[in-house]
Amino acid sequence: MPAIDFQAQAVDKNGEVFYVPNFVTEDEENYLIRKTFPPFVETYPDIINRLKSTGVFHASAHGAPNHIILNEYLPGQGIMPHQDGPAYHPVVATISLGSHTVFHYYRYTTGTQGQVYVPEPDVGEARIVDPTPVLSVLLEPRSVIITSRSMYTSHLHGIREQKADHITAGTDETHPPKFTDLNVDVANWRLLAGKQATEAVINGGILERSIKV
Structure with a gap:
């Protein structure tokens, strides 16, 4: 695929989270969903080198990705806010196949309201997580989101357990589209490429989730 201008793909003000739509093609997506894990990563399509x-x-x-985690989410399933831990280099790429979903990033708080996050043993103490995301990104099928630096080391990420995502229409940078339930901005709304997602942020709407890999 063509070289990526990451400055143009940043979805946060510090340039630590990048969203790239259509990172894989529809044919590649169908192939990856059909094939068992892991032979595809070094054959067709060559995701590692990409x-x-x-x-x-x-x-x-290693100068390249060297660890792969494969998760499947049914409609209504998600994963609680968490950190991937210090064992990895602070950059991770997440490819979405099959369905859209919404990635929320969270920060810790010194307050008493919020969810308690208990990390893996010997990693750190339990801390309170602010329930309001600091960044929320709509992940289209075939897209990749790259999380780096402090958004990896100091923040948590998660997927809310819901079967659909309600979006309130936006018009410009002053009044951007929002995820209705949380009243937070769709941070990457100008980078969306698919017809369904684009229409939802322009006109408002509901995006139904299906099986996501």
């Missing part, structure tokens, strides 16, 4: 070519892993010990 991610390596973005340059975001150049500072890591």
Whole structure:
């Protein structure tokens, strides 16, 4: 695929989270969903080298992705806010296949209201998570989101357990589209490429989730 201008793909003000639509094609998506894990990563399509070519892993010990986690989410399923831990280089690429979903990023708070996050043993103490996301990104099928630096090391990420995502229409940067239930901005609304997602942020609407890998 063509070289990616990451400055143009940043969805946060510090340039630590990047969203790229259509990172894989529809044919590749169908192939990846059909095939068992993991032979596809080094054959067709060569996802590892495609991610390596973005340059975001150049500072890591291997200079490329070297660890893969495969998750499946049914409609209504999600994953609680969490951190991936210090064992990994602080950059992770998440590819969405099959369905859209919404990635929320959270910060810790010194207050008493919020969810308690208990990390893995020997990683740290339990802390309170602010329930209001600091960044919310609509992930279209076939897209990739790359999380780096402090958004990886100091923040949590998660997927809310719901079967559909309600979006309130927006018009411009002053009045951007919002995820209705949380009243937070769709941070990447100008980067969306698919017809369904684009119409939802322009006109408002409901995006029904299906099986996501």
